[in-house]
Every structure is written in structure tokens, then in C-alpha cells.
Amino acid sequence: MSNNTTRPRVFSGMRPTGALHIGHLFGALGNWVRLQDEADCIFSVVDLHAITTAYEDPSRVVDDGLLMLADWMAVGVDPERSVVFRQSDVPGHSQLHLMLSMITPLSWLERVPTYKGQIEELGEHLSTYGFLGYPLLQTADIILYKATQVPVGQDQLPHLELAREVVRRFNHMYGRRVFPEPAARLADTPLILGTDGRKMSKSYGNSLTLGASDDEIATLTKGMVTDPQRVRRSDPGRPEVCNVFSYHKLFGAPPAEVDEIHEGCTTATLGCVDCKKRLCARVTDTIAPIRERRNALLADASALRDTLADGAARANAIAQPVLAEAEEAMGLRHGA
Numbered sequence: 001m002s003n004n005t006t007r008p009r010v011f012s013g014m015r016p017t018g019a020l021h022i023g024h025l026f027g028a029l030g031n032w033v034r035l036q037d038e039a040d041c042i043f044s045v046v047d048l049h050a051i052t053t054a055y056e057d058p059s060r061v062v063d064d065g066l067l068m069l070a071d072w073m074a075v076g077v078d079p080e081r082s083v084v085f086r087q088s089d090v091p092g093h094s095q096l097h098l099m100l101s102m103i104t105p106l107s108w109l110e111r112v113p114t115y116k117g118q119i120e121e122l123g124e125h126l127s128t129y130g131f132l133g134y135p136l137l138q139t140a141d142i143i144l145y146k147a148t149q150v151p152v153g154q155d156q157l158p159h160l161e162l163a164r165e166v167v168r169r170f171n172h173m174y175g176r177r178v179f180p181e182p183a184a185r186l187a188d189t190p191l192i193l194g195t196d197g198r199k200m201s202k203s204y205g206n207s208l209t210l211g212a213s214d215d216e217i218a219t220l221t222k223g224m225v226t227d228p229q230r231v232r233r234s235d236p237g238r239p240e241v242c243n244v245f246s247y248h249k250l251f252g253a254p255p256a257e258v259d260e261i262h263e264g265c266t267t268a269t270l271g272c273v274d275c276k277k278r279l280c281a282r283v284t285d286t287i288a289p290i291r292e293r294r295n296a297l298l299a300d301a302s303a304l305r306d307t308l309a310d311g312a313a314r315a316n317a318i319a320q321p322v323l324a325e326a327e328e329a330m331g332l333r334h335g336a
């Protein structure tokens, strides 16, 4: 990471929850990879955040972190140019989280929409102190590096709002501007549905993972839901309601081919079977090289662990002086 002070500092994190899929690729990750050209980026495998929901069976968290790192690197997250590390390897996250918890009103956390929503959805086992503090740990993640830009999806906006409120309260309470207010950096990514047209989810088995084999890609594309009104081959179709058509665009079909598919579909000269075969080839062209890189990275787990260790050392070097500054502001230590 360069020390060029004119580049903004970006922080983002992802929970290690298993193999990543094309929703991650065309959503968050594509954005991360591009940002590396214009910002000093810090990307974290947020394993402590994973524990807030996986605490009853955390047995996969470490391995899922390595899998995720391999996926990140396979799509172009570059640990040389960016700082890539695991949250729990840098103790400052936990320390700052605890410090921030002292000044954060309970009501601020209780009213974060994801809090009640997730408990309703996922049940009582989330009624923990740690889960209530999830967005505050996220705040600590970001401000521990004085990051100002946070690439996230729409769903994370309430967490960024809380982060800014906590920053304002801290700076105001201790009379100095220790932390800058972070802002979300939304990418305009299209809504990406699963192959069956429902929300993409591991439990539905409707997502193309970045490690999918050619056979899996063939099976998933073949089974894709198309325009439900196109019953017979001779019926004209409606590409604008067809997920196969969306995927052609998502996977980078050139404009001329997009037009040709549109025309073929609406005039019934192109059948869905052929349309899907073309999509299968297109998806394979994108995924196969990612899969090869990913598998090569996974073949050397100790190199992945070294990458995380190196990232942790670099992250810690940035975090330590910020933590010291926050401790001093809070009256926990005298200035140097």
C-alpha cells in the first residue's frame, strides 16, 4: 500500500461464511478490486463478526476464512497493493469496540433496523450482547484505520449511519477530532437473482460459486428459470423478464450480441435451450480461470496463512497509533 496521502483510505470487510458466488463477484468484490487503483484499501476477513451468528458451531470459521481469501485473490484482490488480514489477528478491533461501547447509548444499537429484523428472522439465539454490538464492532473496524470510504451494499447503510453518530459523539465528548466520519461507497450493481429466480442463497442451491466445476455450471444454467409465458418453442419470449437474459448481460455479452439475443427471443427464432447453452459457455469462460486460480491458491494453505500474517502486521502498524490516540483522548493514558 502506498503512503501517498492524497489517496482516500478504504476499509471493507466480509464475514467468512463459505464459498463466494457470483453475487459477491459482481457486487462487493468487483468494486473492491477496482478501488485498489484509486485508494489505499484495507480488506478484512471479519471472523469475530462471523462468531456473532456462528458461536454455537464455530468449527468452520478458520477454514472458511482461508477459502474466502483464496476467492478474493482469485478475482483480483491483491494483498501486495492492499492490506488483507483477519480481524481477530489485530487486537485493536476488540479494544476499540470495548472503548466505544462505553459511550454508545443502548437505544442507538436497539434501533438499528438489522437488529430486531435479524432476531425475528433468525431467532432467539441472536439475543446476545455480541450481536447487539455487531454494528459497533463494525464501527471500530472502520475507524481504527481512520478510513473515510466504505464500499458496502445498501443493506449496510444503517450501520454506516451508526458509525458516523458514534464518531461525532466520541470527537465531541473528548474535544478533539480523533476520527473522521466514514461514508458508504455504493456501487451501482444490478440486483442479481439466483438461477431459479429467487434471492441468491446458499441454502437454495441456486448460486454459481466461484469454484463451480464445468458440470455444475452446465447443470445450473440448464435448469435456469426463463420467461414463464414462453411455453412452446414457437412462442415469442420476453427477455426483460428473463433471468437468463440478465445473466448474459451480467457476464459481459457484447452489446451486439445482447441485441441479437433480444431479437431472437422476441421473434422465437432463438430457443431457450440454445440461449442457455450460449450462457453456459459464457459463464464457463468467466468462472474457469477464477476457479483455476482459486484452486491453485487453496493448494498452498500455508502461503495463505502467511499472507494473512503479513496483512495483520501491516494492519496493526496502522492501527496502533490510532488506538493510542483514542486511549489518550479517552483519558486512558497520558500523551507522549
Ligand code: TRP
Binding pocket: 011, 012, 013, 014, 015, 046, 049, 137, 138, 141, 142, 150, 151, 152, 156
Ligand atoms: N457487516 C458487514 C456485512 O455483513 C461486514 C462488515 C464487518 C463490514 N465489518 C465491516 C463491512 C466494516 C464494511 C466495513 O456485509
Ligand code: SF4
Binding pocket: 226, 227, 230, 237, 238, 239, 242, 243, 244, 245, 264, 265, 266, 270, 271, 272, 273, 275, 276
Ligand atoms: Fe430467456 Fe433466452 Fe428463452 Fe428468451 S430465449 S426466454 S432470453 S432463455
